[in-house]
Amino acid sequence: MKYILVANWKNHPNSLDEASDILSQLSKKASLYQNTKVSTYIAPPVSYLELVSKKTKRFAKLAVQDISSKTQGVHTGEVTIDILKSFGVRLAILGHSERRALGETDEVVRDKVKTVLKAGITPLVCVGEGEHDPEGNYFEIIRQQIIGTLSGLKKADVEKLMIAYEPVWAIGTKSKGAISREELSQVVIFIKKVLTENFSRQTADKVAILYGGSVDGGNAKALLHKTGVRGFLVGRASLQAKSFSQIAEAIIK
Numbered sequence: 001m002k003y004i005l006v007a008n009w010k011n012h013p014n015s016l017d018e019a020s021d022i023l024s025q026l027s028k029k030a031s032l033y034q035n036t037k038v039s040t041y042i043a044p045p046v047s048y049l050e051l052v053s054k055k056t057k058r059f060a061k062l063a064v065q066d067i068s069s070k071t072q073g074v075h076t077g078e079v080t081i082d083i084l085k086s087f088g089v090r091l092a093i094l095g096h097s098e099r100r101a102l103g104e105t106d107e108v109v110r111d112k113v114k115t116v117l118k119a120g121i122t123p124l125v126c127v128g129e130g131e132h133d134p135e136g137n138y139f140e141i142i143r144q145q146i147i148g149t150l151s152g153l154k155k156a157d158v159e160k161l162m163i164a165y166e167p168v169w170a171i172g173t174k175s176k177g178a179i180s181r182e183e184l185s186q187v188v189i190f191i192k193k194v195l196t197e198n199f200s201r202q203t204a205d206k207v208a209i210l211y212g213g214s215v216d217g218g219n220a221k222a223l224l225h226k227t228g229v230r231g232f233l234v235g236r237a238s239l240q241a242k243s244f245s246q247i248a249e250a251i252i253k
């Protein structure tokens, strides 16, 4: 079983030169990112795909942060799945909370999941509550997102995807803003339960659950320890080679 490390660069960095610098830094520790324990994916802005693909061959696979919901026809401004596939994209982050905040519904995410699966690319479906209320109502929100996004899919298809639990309140804060280990393991158990109820135990066992939200070198080890988490989706810390390598180190050591 390999851990999965996904860098979500969002709309950063601001230039091709800066992107090239980050990749050169990362390549100095290539063995941390691709080995028997971990597989690393980098999801840059689409305009950097070619650069990332060229510079990471030894240590990372290519990912995207979203796909177009369009497939056939003419669509000015859209980057469709066939184009992404031709660059060698292997994983697609779908339903990120920053996309959902722009109006993306569970239904739209579900269609994108199907498109991605059809193209033979791995969907990484993001779920997560906006607020972490002490009464625990957030569990219901997570359940609804999972059902809304995956309903109607065949078990065999669900078994090919991964889920990233990304509580919105924990995204983009500093290290201490990440979720606690106890709460994280409860959510992982809950997601497995929802998958078991709606698909099967076997399906639930096959779906890797990642965590995202202020992961960095300081908290990665603790967030992995007995939480059932199979890896991380990392924003801010993935743009600094030092912190990203610390996360990879925490996973493999």
Ligand code: PGA
Binding pocket: 008, 166, 170, 171, 172, 173, 212, 213, 214, 215, 233, 234, 235, 236, 237
């Ligand atoms: P963060 O972002 O690591 O900066 O919190 C994670 C994400 O939004 O995927």
